[in-house]
Amino acid sequence: MLGRPSISDSEFDGMLERLRQLEDEHPELQSDDSPTQRVGSDLSHDFPEVEHRVPVLSLDKAYSYDELIGWVNRTAGGSDAGASTGPDAGGRPTAATRAPILVAEEKIDGVSIVLYYRDGALERAVTRGNGRVGNDVTANVRTIASVPLRLRDSTTVAVRGEIYLPISEFRALNERGATAYANPRNLAAGSLRRAKSAETAAVPLTMFAYEAYFDSERHASHRDILHRMIQLGFRLNPTVGFFSADPAQLDGERERFPGAVIGDLAKLREFITRETEERSVRDYEIDGLVLKLDSLERREMLGYTGHHPRWAIAYKFESPEGVTTVRAIDVQVGRTGRVTPVARVEPVFIGGTTVSNVTLHNQAYVDALELGIGDIVAVSRRGDVIPAVERVVEKNPESGGAFHMPERCPSCDSVLEQHGAHHFCVNYECPARMRGQLYFFVGRSQMDIDSLGTETLSLLIDEGMVRDVADIYDIDFDRLREYEGFGDRKIAALRQSIEESRSRPYRTVLASLGIPEIGPKVVELLADAGYHSIDDLFAVADAGDPEPLLAIDGIGERTAEVIITELSRPSLRDLVARLRAHRLNFSEDGDASRGDDGVPQLFAGQVWCVTGSFEHFKPRSRAAEQIKRRGGRVAGDVSGRTTHLLAGENAGSKLARAGELGVEIVDEASFLQMLGGGKAESGHGPD
Ligand code: IVH
Numbered sequence: 169m170l171g172r173p174s175i176s177d178s179e180f181d182g183m184l185e186r187l188r189q190l191e192d193e194h195p196e197l198q199s200d201d202s203p204t205q206r207v208g209s210d211l212s213h214d215f216p217e218v219e220h221r222v223p224v225l226s227l228d229k230a231y232s233y234d235e236l237i238g239w240v241n242r243t244a245g246g247s248d249a250g251a252s253t254g255p256d257a258g259g260r261p262t263a264a265t266r267a268p269i270l271v272a273e274e275k276i277d278g279v280s281i282v283l284y285y286r287d288g289a290l291e292r293a294v295t296r297g298n299g300r301v302g303n304d305v306t307a308n309v310r311t312i313a314s315v316p317l318r319l320r321d322s323t324t325v326a327v328r329g330e331i332y333l334p335i336s337e338f339r340a341l342n343e344r345g346a347t348a349y350a351n352p353r354n355l356a357a358g359s360l361r362r363a364k365s366a367e368t369a370a371v372p373l374t375m376f377a378y379e380a381y382f383d384s385e386r387h388a389s390h391r392d393i394l395h396r397m398i399q400l401g402f403r404l405n406p407t408v409g410f411f412s413a414d415p416a417q418l419d420g421e422r423e424r425f426p427g428a429v430i431g432d433l434a435k436l437r438e439f440i441t442r443e444t445e446e447r448s449v450r451d452y453e454i455d456g457l458v459l460k461l462d463s464l465e466r467r468e469m470l471g472y473t474g475h476h477p478r479w480a481i482a483y484k485f486e487s488p489e490g491v492t493t494v495r496a497i498d499v500q501v502g503r504t505g506r507v508t509p510v511a512r513v514e515p516v517f518i519g520g521t522t523v524s525n526v527t528l529h530n531q532a533y534v535d536a537l538e539l540g541i542g543d544i545v546a547v548s549r550r551g552d553v554i555p556a557v558e559r560v561v562e563k564n565p566e567s568g569g570a571f572h573m574p575e576r577c578p579s580c581d582s583v584l585e586q587h588g589a590h591h592f593c594v595n596y597e598c599p600a601r602m603r604g605q606l607y608f609f610v611g612r613s614q615m616d617i618d619s620l621g622t623e624t625l626s627l628l629i630d631e632g633m634v635r636d637v638a639d640i641y642d643i644d645f646d647r648l649r650e651y652e653g654f655g656d657r658k659i660a661a662l663r664q665s666i667e668e669s670r671s672r673p674y675r676t677v678l679a680s681l682g683i684p685e686i687g688p689k690v691v692e693l694l695a696d697a698g699y700h701s702i703d704d705l706f707a708v709a710d711a712g713d714p715e716p717l718l719a720i721d722g723i724g725e726r727t728a729e730v731i732i733t734e735l736s737r738p739s740l741r742d743l744v745a746r747l748r749a750h751r752l753n754f755s756e757d758g759d760a761s762r763g764d765d766g767v768p769q770l771f772a773g774q775v776w777c778v779t780g781s782f783e784h785f786k787p788r789s790r791a792a793e794q795i796k797r798r799g800g801r802v803a804g805d806v807s808g809r810t811t812h813l814l815a816g817e818n819a820g821s822k823l824a825r826a827g828e829l830g831v832e833i834v835d836e837a838s839f840l841q842m843l844g845g846g847k848a849e850s851g852h853g854p855d
Pocket of ligand 1 (some may be wrong): 275
């Protein structure tokens, strides 16, 4: 199929590298249409082609640490590396005589873009294309908030950057069934090439800038250029490293680059190790690191090949991938009724864990892969920890084509309905859905009934003691005693955590019901807009008019409609009445969602862990106090119960652990925003 590679990126890169070597040795054999002359071209006929004013080169690559260090030693090993010009006429050390400085940046796996500014105004945004000619996608790029339309100074400059979609946003879009793209990069690339800019605007793309070519400004170093870009209003990746055999010359840089790692070449090694570990906790995908010489004078001396500059190199990470066979494709029914196909694969070890289940999202996703049972597939874990089928390596000739969603719900046999890309079981009484609702309700981000774990809950469901969430408050504990493993201690703990959950604030209770569209964010919006009880919301539903809801900033038409339909359901009203009889909170009487000192309990139900050091919280217990004031709990270690990790400088092992557990990682800047009631900004690493 078009657009879908039949070999992996690293296989392709390897073959290309070999070809490039052969052509270097035998230039007479190189042809004009050789892949080395046109790789990476992303030109399309749908957008005007324009010539680049600067050649948009690619990067040379190193695939192993040794290869990378070889390059470092050749290019910036010591004070005699690279350049041999002496001190300037006055005897002062020049960039060429001081120990060279290397800048390490993350290689963002997004879409390369060149932004041309004239006298401070964005004139054109052009894709990389073939490096000489690219596509003019200005109208679409203008919709990206982090691309300045006007610079803070009226300078003329070409800026290179990477446009990407944060992983969290990609997941959210996939959740909603809005896309069938395999990864954030493909979705970002697709969004940039929409005919209607409004469609690009609907996808929360963002950009990191990393190189600039000024018309008349002169700068001595890459550091100065990076800093100048910040001044001009560009968004830069805060994760950056400056390394030199003589790091003392970098002492002053902490002020200009608070997030930077600075040190000698040994520190560079640490930086690389840390990045390899932390890439899985970033909210964007990185496929490697880029090392660049800092001195522009040295860059000039080293020069370029037709393909890449000699002063920079990309260190590519191994992209963990495994090849396995699809044994079966099952469908799972979630609490919202959404039916998701899941590939059961022959267990395969990828990037540190054994993968045996791989989500296939929806029918469109399966169709795009043309995936069937028995096919041999490549499964990846990319920067993301969730495994994904990348492509079919070998079709099973007997599979009978791509898998098809069943017509009926595997749990309750009702006919499935298709909405957007997804299939749904619309039966509210469906046992699979109710099970999903129950697991959700007791979860740690909802009612947090911790002693009611998966095993106990499924026993209660299977034995018919619990059917819906209200039954949790009616459990016959004496009957439970008859089951193996249910001693006094266990039953007492169960009783206590259920009892405790009765005092969860209104906002938590409402969001825990798992009503479509009424998640924590919408609950906040509704309550802050004055809907302090579920009765206020029932009244709106009874009136049947979405207008009052639409007046709330952040609530759109679809959400308003669904809220009205859902809250009008008699079965929901019954459930709420029963939960009320069990004394759960369905209103914010006396403003129970505010703490003793009137602070909104924004972190209610959350369990935080704090690690590393902070600029604004010294000692760091100050940060813990802020969490507690907002109703959150603070634990000493990262565990299965942790919902958030606040990670400062030098966060260490807790960070890695949080990454493994899928705990939300919050850096200091995002934390400061959250304290004020804002949402964490994505795209910032935990530096
Ligand atoms: S520097 C001449 N820096 O990687 C300068 N590139 O294989 C060359 N990329 O097309 C680019 N992050 O799309 C540079 N921090 C970074 C980057 C970066 C991602 C991409 C870029 C480029 C490709 C090169």
